[in-house]
Amino acid sequence: MNRSVERTPMVEVPSNAIIPERDLGKMPVLDIRHLGIDFGGLTAVDDFNLTVGRTEIAGLIGPNGAGKTTVFNMLTNVYQPTRGSILVDGNATQGKSTDQVVKMGIARTFQNIRLFGSMSVMDNVKIGMHTHIRYNLFDSIFHTPRYHKGEKLSRARVLELLDVFGMADMANHVAGSLPYGAQRRLEIVRALATEPKIILLDEPAAGMNPSETAELMNNIRTMRDEFKISVMLIEHDMNLVMGICEGICVLNYGRIIAKGTPEEIMSNPEVIEAYLGKKGA
Amino acid sequence: MKLKKATVNKLITYLMVIGMFTAIYILNEGGYLSRQLQKMLVPICINIILAISLNITVGFLGELTLGHAAFMSVGAYSGCLFSIAMKETLPMAARFPLAMLVGGLVAAVFGILVGIPVLRLRGDYLAIVTLAFGEIIRNVILNIDFFGGASGLKGTPRDSTFLIAAIVVLITMFVAMNLQSSRHGRAIMAIRDNRIAAESAGINLTYYKLLAFVLAAFFAGVAGVLYGHNLASITPDKFDYNRSIEILVVVVLGGLGSVRGAIIAAIIMYILPEYLRFMKDYRMLIYSIVLILMMLLNSSPAAIAIKTRIREALSGVFKKSKKTAINGKGGSEA
Amino acid sequence: MGTITKLLESLLSGLSLGSIYALIALGYTMVYGIAKMLNFAHGDIIMAGAFSIIVFTATCGLPPIVAILLGIVFCMLLGVTVEFLAYRPLRKASPLAVLITAIGVSYLLQNVAQLLFGTSDTEFPISVGNSALALGSVSVKYSVLLTVAVTGAIMIILTLFISKSRTGKAMRAVSEDKDAAELMGINVNRTISVTFAIGSALAAVAGLFYGMAYHYVGATTGAMPGIKAFVAAVFGGIGSIPGAMLGGILLGIIEKLAQTYISTELSDAIVFGVLILVLIVKPTGLLGKKISEKV
Numbered sequence: 001m002n003r004s005v006e007r008t009p010m011v012e013v014p015s016n017a018i019i020p021e022r023d024l025g026k027m028p029v030l031d032i033r034h035l036g037i038d039f040g041g042l043t044a045v046d047d048f049n050l051t052v053g054r055t056e057i058a059g060l061i062g063p064n065g066a067g068k069t070t071v072f073n074m075l076t077n078v079y080q081p082t083r084g085s086i087l088v089d090g091n092a093t094q095g096k097s098t099d100q101v102v103k104m105g106i107a108r109t110f111q112n113i114r115l116f117g118s119m120s121v122m123d124n125v126k127i128g129m130h131t132h133i134r135y136n137l138f139d140s141i142f143h144t145p146r147y148h149k150g151e152k153l154s155r156a157r158v159l160e161l162l163d164v165f166g167m168a169d170m171a172n173h174v175a176g177s178l179p180y181g182a183q184r185r186l187e188i189v190r191a192l193a194t195e196p197k198i199i200l201l202d203e204p205a206a207g208m209n210p211s212e213t214a215e216l217m218n219n220i221r222t223m224r225d226e227f228k229i230s231v232m233l234i235e236h237d238m239n240l241v242m243g244i245c246e247g248i249c250v251l252n253y254g255r256i257i258a259k260g261t262p263e264e265i266m267s268n269p270e271v272i273e274a275y276l277g278k279k280g281a
Numbered sequence: 282m283k284l285k286k287a288t289v290n291k292l293i294t295y296l297m298v299i300g301m302f303t304a305i306y307i308l309n310e311g312g313y314l315s316r317q318l319q320k321m322l323v324p325i326c327i328n329i330i331l332a333i334s335l336n337i338t339v340g341f342l343g344e345l346t347l348g349h350a351a352f353m354s355v356g357a358y359s360g361c362l363f364s365i366a367m368k369e370t371l372p373m374a375a376r377f378p379l380a381m382l383v384g385g386l387v388a389a390v391f392g393i394l395v396g397i398p399v400l401r402l403r404g405d406y407l408a409i410v411t412l413a414f415g416e417i418i419r420n421v422i423l424n425i426d427f428f429g430g431a432s433g434l435k436g437t438p439r440d441s442t443f444l445i446a447a448i449v450v451l452i453t454m455f456v457a458m459n460l461q462s463s464r465h466g467r468a469i470m471a472i473r474d475n476r477i478a479a480e481s482a483g484i485n486l487t488y489y490k491l492l493a494f495v496l497a498a499f500f501a502g503v504a505g506v507l508y509g510h511n512l513a514s515i516t517p518d519k520f521d522y523n524r525s526i527e528i529l530v531v532v533v534l535g536g537l538g539s540v541r542g543a544i545i546a547a548i549i550m551y552i553l554p555e556y557l558r559f560m561k562d563y564r565m566l567i568y569s570i571v572l573i574l575m576m577l578l579n580s581s582p583a584a585i586a587i588k589t590r591i592r593e594a595l596s597g598v599f600k601k602s603k604k605t606a607i608n609g610k611g612g613s614e615a
Numbered sequence: 616m617g618t619i620t621k622l623l624e625s626l627l628s629g630l631s632l633g634s635i636y637a638l639i640a641l642g643y644t645m646v647y648g649i650a651k652m653l654n655f656a657h658g659d660i661i662m663a664g665a666f667s668i669i670v671f672t673a674t675c676g677l678p679p680i681v682a683i684l685l686g687i688v689f690c691m692l693l694g695v696t697v698e699f700l701a702y703r704p705l706r707k708a709s710p711l712a713v714l715i716t717a718i719g720v721s722y723l724l725q726n727v728a729q730l731l732f733g734t735s736d737t738e739f740p741i742s743v744g745n746s747a748l749a750l751g752s753v754s755v756k757y758s759v760l761l762t763v764a765v766t767g768a769i770m771i772i773l774t775l776f777i778s779k780s781r782t783g784k785a786m787r788a789v790s791e792d793k794d795a796a797e798l799m800g801i802n803v804n805r806t807i808s809v810t811f812a813i814g815s816a817l818a819a820v821a822g823l824f825y826g827m828a829y830h831y832v833g834a835t836t837g838a839m840p841g842i843k844a845f846v847a848a849v850f851g852g853i854g855s856i857p858g859a860m861l862g863g864i865l866l867g868i869i870e871k872l873a874q875t876y877i878s879t880e881l882s883d884a885i886v887f888g889v890l891i892l893v894l895i896v897k898p899t900g901l902l903g904k905k906i907s908e909k910v
Contacts, residue, residue: 076481078477078480078481097480097485098477098480098481099480099481099482099483099484099485099486102480102481102482102483103483107481108481110477110478110481114475114477114478114481115474115475115478116470116471116474116475116478116479117474117475118470118474119467119470119471119474123467126464126467127467127468127471127479127482127484128482128483130464130467130468130471130482130483130484131483133464135463135464137465137492139463140459140460140463140464140465140466141456141459141460141463142459143459143463147463150464154464172286190478190482191481191482193482194482194483339711345711345714398891398894398895401894401895401898402894402895402898403898404710405647405653405849405853406849406853406894406898406899406900408653409845409846409849409890409894410890410891410894412842412846413846413887413888413890413891414887414891416842416883416884416887417883417884417887417888417891420880420881420883420884420887421881421884423880424878424880424881522842526718529715529718530715530718533711533712533715534715537711562729562730563730565722565726565729566723566726566727566730568722569719569720569722569723569726570719570723572715572716572718572719572722573701573716573719573720573723576705576712576715576716576719577701577704577705577716579712580705580708580709580712580713580716581704581705581708582704582707582708583704584704
């Protein structure tokens with residue numbers, strides 16, 4: 001895909017955007033303002049501001065315990081934020097349950113893999129498609145023609161999605177018995193099946209070897225290009241982060257310490273300090 | 282045409298049950314069954330229905346409940362009261378199916394009532410709350426004169442026949458197995474496998490948990506109606522937590538989530554104590570020892586490891602012999 | 616009888632009944648805390664305790680105090696044996712498999728008792744009589760006083776044991792994290808055995824008080840108090856030792872108050888109803904730890 005088309009001169013510069021020169025369209029997909037959460041008086045994340053544009057791949061990095069996964073948990077309302085607001089395509093997620101947030105267009109994967117282990121790869125992805133399979137309880141119980149039609153359509157769609165991650169031939173495997181890397185990719189496919197506007201990937205390359213990681217990077221780009229979705233990812237593998245993220249946000253002790261392009265982040269002294277500790281200390 | 286594995290599995294289950302029911306029906310009509318066996322037919326069907334329905338909550342949804350007999354009692358009492366009231370008004374052919382519907386629906390309403398705390402509780406806390414619900418219902422029925430109190434409700438027409446019970450078994454199977462391979466069933470099983478991931482796939486936990494509870498309660502209620510119309514009189518003590526536990530034992534032995542397993546286990550666990558009668562006083566003792574041994578053999582990691590080793594050894598022998606057979610064939614050709 | 620007297624008397628009998636529940640609930644909660652299993656057969660240990668005391672006094676003709684001590688030892692051995700034979704092989708199996716096995720053990724104990732002692736109830740030989748201590752207008756049975764005093768003493772000793780002794784510390788470590796405890800050199804199997812032994816000893820004491828309070832013991836005697844104590848343990852927050860004590864005593868008091876002021880027949884329904892309400896408001900019981908799943 002021609003990236004230069006997307007990087008036409010800016011129309012409007014939202015102050016929170018990682019890359020100001022980027023065309024964000026009329027409205028960012030994800031607009032996070034002053035987000036914060038306290039756990040029993042302890043502030044885990046505070047004043048988190050970020051916007052993610054359409055089809056942008058954004059990276060969220062930071063040392064262990066910086067609050068990265070907590071941000072994801074707030075974005076999906078697994079944790080209810082204490083402060084701030086989250087807008088998905090202009091709609092606030094406040095007070096919504098996790099499944100409603102998914103319907104609004106935020107899908108995610110988990111750091112500690114959470115698959116439906118006893119079910120087939122096919123069924124795992126079909127569950128991701130749950131809200132888009134159109135038949136009702138009556139059809140479910142009596143296996144009406146509408147049921148058969150719905151299942152047939154979803155089956156085809158699942159194979160299509162699995163193919164993006166090179167997993168179409170594993171459709172009948174039991175999810176829990178897949179190799180680690182495949183389980184991670186299956187989680188992404190399942191999230192993709194919810195037809196999100198933005199997909200949150202929590203350490204997608206954890207436990208993968210370099211060649212698997214390289215393939216994953218291609219998969220993520222293809223996914224973004226084919227489905228026109230935004231991606232926000234947490235990752236410790238700097239090759240992956242610097243390789244595919246267009247904008248990066250660095251979190252330390254629950255606060256954003258830097259935002260910018262990969263080049264800017266790599267040369268930012270505060271980031272280097274957060275990762276490597278104070279020089280000469 | 283290549284059939285999917287799941288479809289084949291379903292077909293086997295249907296063929297097994299229909300074949301068995303037809304054989305029993307023919308034997309029964311021909312008068313070949315002993316009185317003892319005849320009396321057991323409807324109760325076995327009731328046990329199968331209870332096991333399949335409990336499997337929806339314990340096996341599909343993965344929530345431990347210890348109050349299934351309470352849904353059965355609610356169904357039994359409401360269905361029997363309906364039949365007693367309609368004894369003169371409606372013919373049996375209309376009255377009995379309606380009674381089952383009434384019993385099932387009333388039980389389903391109680392399923393929602395019990396399901397609500399389920400939304401907040403999990404695991405052992407849920408188990409104890411369902412047990413408590415069951416005991417409350419039994420206690421309340423016991424103390425309302427309208428229901429006949431401790432001496433029970435009498436005068437229900439004896440409408441249950443093996444044929445009707447068998448048909449209800451087939452309907453229950455049909456619903457449970459169809460559900461399993463539908464988007465609704467998948468959503469319920471997804472909650473079992475990983476609650477948080479299910480929610481993050483857009484599944485509304487409240488709706489699907491309640492759905493599982495309501496369906497399970499409905500069929501337990503229908504089983505209760507069959508039960509009441511088989512005995513003509515019902516007493517609250519038949520629906521205590523021990524009964525719930527008996528059903529749970531069947532579901533666990535049959536294999537969680539397996540409809541076929543539940544059916545086989547329901548039959549065995551009903552017949553076993555009956556056929557142990559010759560051991561008189563030792564009957565229940567043997568039963569409990571068999572139960573413990575079955576659990577140890579089925580679930581202990583050591584026993585499972587030994588079983589896999591034996592299976593591997595056997596398949597190794599099998600493969601070897603197959604290989605030699607092929608080689609032998611090749612040899613003869615050469 | 617004055618209203619105050621009536622209230623005090625029902626509170627006291629509730630305290631006595633609650634003490635029995637608390638003793639049983641402690642066994643449930645300790646085993647749950649450490650082995651993460653619901654020992655459904657725990658209630659039947661009460662029955663075993665009561666019957667063993669009957670055998671040691673009536674059949675062997677031993678003095679009551681010796682019979683009681685032997686009964687406690689018998690229950691400890693029984694609890695440890697059951698754990699070793701039926702639960703230990705299933706340590707890594709699903710909780711449901713262990714639960715069903717425990718149900719099997721419960722059936723087994725009940726049926727063995729029925730074979731040995733028949734289907735009709737047996738009279739319990741130890742009694743402190745019906746004499747009562749008069750405190751103003753309130754009369755308190757000596758059996759009630761004894762039950763409450765002994766239970767109180769046991770609870771203090773148990774709390775000290777768990778917080779101070781080496782074994783107690785090992786028990787707490789195992790209940791926090793079995794694998795980590797093992798890495799720290801704690802013998803997990805031995806710790807679990809000790810827990811079963813203590814739980815069963817408490818159940819034997821509960822069996823003694825039950826026998827003294829109701830005078831007759833049958834094969835299924837332990838079932839209902841067992842279930843109630845299970846409810847008490849959950850009520851207080853399963854896994855929590857003070858929770859089991861509090862839950863047991865509250866349950867006994869609620870039951871007696873309901874019997875006095877509302878209805879004897881519906882008292883069980885009321886007890887269970889209160890449990891459900893408490894759990895809906897506080898899903899992990901009164902003193903239970905809040906469990907939050909890490910995402």
